[in-house]
Amino acid sequence: xxxxxxxxxxxxxxxxxxxxxxxxxxxxxxxxxxxxxxxxxxxxxxxxxxxxxxxxxxxxxxxxxxxxxxxxxxxxxxxxxxxxxxxxxxxxxxxxxxxxxxxxxxxxxxxxxxxxxxxxxxxxxxxxxxxxxxxxxxxxxxxxxxxxxxxxxxxxxxxxxxxxxxxxxxxxxxxxxxxxxxxxxxxxxxxxxxxxxxxxxxxxxxxxxxxxxxxxxxxxxxxxxxxxxxxxxxxxxxxxxxxxxxxxxxxxxxxxxxxxxxxxxxxxxxxxxxxxxxxxxxxxxxxxxxxxxxx
Amino acid sequence: xxxxxxxxxxxxxxxxxxxxxxxxxxxxxxxxxxxxxxxxxxxxxxxxxxxxxxxxxxxxxxxxxxxxxxxxxxxxxxxxxxxxxxxxxxxxxxxxxxxxxxxxxxxxxxxxxxxxxxxxxxxxxxxxxxxxxxxxxxxxxxxxxxxxxxxxxxxxxxxxxxxxxxxxxxxxxxxxxxxxxxxxxxxxxxxxxxxxxxxxxxxxxxxxxxxxxxxxxxxxxxxxxxxxxxxxxxxxxxxxxx
Numbered sequence: 001x002x003x004x005x006x007x008x009x010x011x012x013x014x015x016x017x018x019x020x021x022x023x024x025x026x027x028x029x030x031x032x033x034x035x036x037x038x039x040x041x042x043x044x045x046x047x048x049x050x051x052x053x054x055x056x057x058x059x060x061x062x063x064x065x066x067x068x069x070x071x072x073x074x075x076x077x078x079x080x081x082x083x084x085x086x087x088x089x090x091x092x093x094x095x096x097x098x099x100x101x102x103x104x105x106x107x108x109x110x111x112x113x114x115x116x117x118x119x120x121x122x123x124x125x126x127x128x129x130x131x132x133x134x135x136x137x138x139x140x141x142x143x144x145x146x147x148x149x150x151x152x153x154x155x156x157x158x159x160x161x162x163x164x165x166x167x168x169x170x171x172x173x174x175x176x177x178x179x180x181x182x183x184x185x186x187x188x189x190x191x192x193x194x195x196x197x198x199x200x201x202x203x204x205x206x207x208x209x210x211x212x213x214x215x216x217x218x219x220x221x222x223x224x225x226x227x228x229x230x231x232x233x234x235x236x237x238x239x240x241x242x243x244x245x246x247x248x249x250x251x252x253x254x255x256x257x258x259x260x261x262x263x264x265x266x267x268x269x270x271x272x273x274x275x276x277x278x279x280x281x282x283x284x285x286x287x288x289x290x291x292x293x294x295x
Numbered sequence: 296x297x298x299x300x301x302x303x304x305x306x307x308x309x310x311x312x313x314x315x316x317x318x319x320x321x322x323x324x325x326x327x328x329x330x331x332x333x334x335x336x337x338x339x340x341x342x343x344x345x346x347x348x349x350x351x352x353x354x355x356x357x358x359x360x361x362x363x364x365x366x367x368x369x370x371x372x373x374x375x376x377x378x379x380x381x382x383x384x385x386x387x388x389x390x391x392x393x394x395x396x397x398x399x400x401x402x403x404x405x406x407x408x409x410x411x412x413x414x415x416x417x418x419x420x421x422x423x424x425x426x427x428x429x430x431x432x433x434x435x436x437x438x439x440x441x442x443x444x445x446x447x448x449x450x451x452x453x454x455x456x457x458x459x460x461x462x463x464x465x466x467x468x469x470x471x472x473x474x475x476x477x478x479x480x481x482x483x484x485x486x487x488x489x490x491x492x493x494x495x496x497x498x499x500x501x502x503x504x505x506x507x508x509x510x511x512x513x514x515x516x517x518x519x520x521x522x523x524x525x526x527x528x529x530x531x532x533x534x535x536x537x
Contacts, residue, residue, distance in 0.1 A: 002413040206394055211383030212411040
């Protein structure tokens with residue numbers, strides 16, 4: 001009990017003695033965590049959105065002529081022969097018109113002057129979810145264009161490609177900010193601890209003469225690093241949560257965020273970021289303790 | 296009163312101890328000495344005679360160039376770091392240069408010695424009050440050490456050395472900055488520790504006033520060599536040679 005009380009008291013004393021540097025370190029840790037967690041949050045949401053978009057892939061083959069009933073099984077066999085398909089839907093001109101009319105709702109009057117056959121017939125192909133590779137989708141799209149009377153194939157692959165590029169870019173940013181997090185935490189905490197050690201050099205020397213044990217001298221310094229990691233990452237994550245709430249409040253309703261179902265980190269991931277920060281800062285302080293303290 | 300050395304095992308034993316500082320400064324030369332539990336030993340000699348080196352060798356701040364030093368039956372050269380830490384908690388050392396923290400209070404400086412043994416705050420407070428009263432420093436308790444006179448700082452250093460009620464107290468020139476009244480307080484503190492705690496006390500001093508009337512053993516160091524003090528009774532020489 002006395003041991004614990006001393007460790008805590010000494011840690012508090014260390015923090016007070018170098019409070020200016022401690023605040024700067026805390027800010028650096030907070031900003032590093034905030035920066036990393038911000039990009040990581042966007043990245044994880046993009047990944048989730050990417051998975052969802054991959055699940056929703058649908059290829060539409062627009063035809064210049066209606067598919068007759070005897071032709072349907074032939075075409076269906078041909079399509080299934082090329083790639084695994086979940087569902088194939090043949091849409092006639094009339095059905096396409098009915099769909100559009102239903103989508104327009106009260107505005108459907110604008111279609112009064114159009115004939116029910118102004119829309120092209122089409123085949124909607126829903127590939128199996130395992131067909132999530134962009135190249136394979138493109139190949140499938142090219143194949144569908146070779147079907148009899150196929151005029152155009154809409155696959156959304158261009159959009160998916162751009163989305164993929166953006167996700168890759170974001171992955172690089174996350175890795176970069178992650179590296180920055182590791183470097184800043186380890187080095188800044190190590191540097192701060194070095195200052196603490198230097199400011200207490202006389203006292204540490206006397207403690208050694210009085211028979212202080214290694215644990216007695218080292219544990220408060222180790223705890224200092226752990227505290228920096230815990231407080232810094234807590235502040236960083238709290239700031240990110242506040243930012244997330246603000247974005248969610250101000251950008252709610254139909255739009256980008258709804259499209260991506262933007263969500264905060266699950267508790268497990270939040271805890272993992274927090275623990276990693278604590279570990280990194282503890283590592284930084286351990287490095288300084290081993291290097292600068294001789295007991 | 297001096298202890299009878301004939302049957303006890305020595306608390307501190309030095310066997311042919313020599314300490315040479317590079318390149319070839321002989322600080323202590325072939326010293327053999329036994330100090331018994333509960334004994335008070337005065338080590339006298341001029342400046343540079345080797346008194347401080349001998350004190351540092353006993354608390355293992357220095358290691359001998361040759362010879363063996365045993366404290367409580369343990370060879371200091373064979374004790375682990377943790378063992379040395381434990382040993383230092385039981386040995387009180389009042390350094391000649393004090394080694395106090397100027398920016399901390401008298402209370403904090405003395406308390407440090409007890410904190411490393413994880414003593415409770417209550418015990419620390421009580422012990423510090425007792426020592427400050429013994430050394431007439433009660434009114435300086437919350438003063439910064441840097442604001443005290445040299446004599447007061449010296450007494451704080453002694454109080455810190457005595458804080459844990461050490462089994463062995465090493466005092467290097469403990470009265471170097473003190474007037475007669477303060478010297479009397481220090482001598483009383485030694486007597487108190489010796490009689491109440493059974494502490495063994497080694498005092499390195501060139502201040503004749505503190506050992507002039509003593510019944511305890513007085514040894515002289517001259518150019519690193521130890522001998523019985525020339526003005527002491529033959530009995531003390533016998534103790535030395537025992």
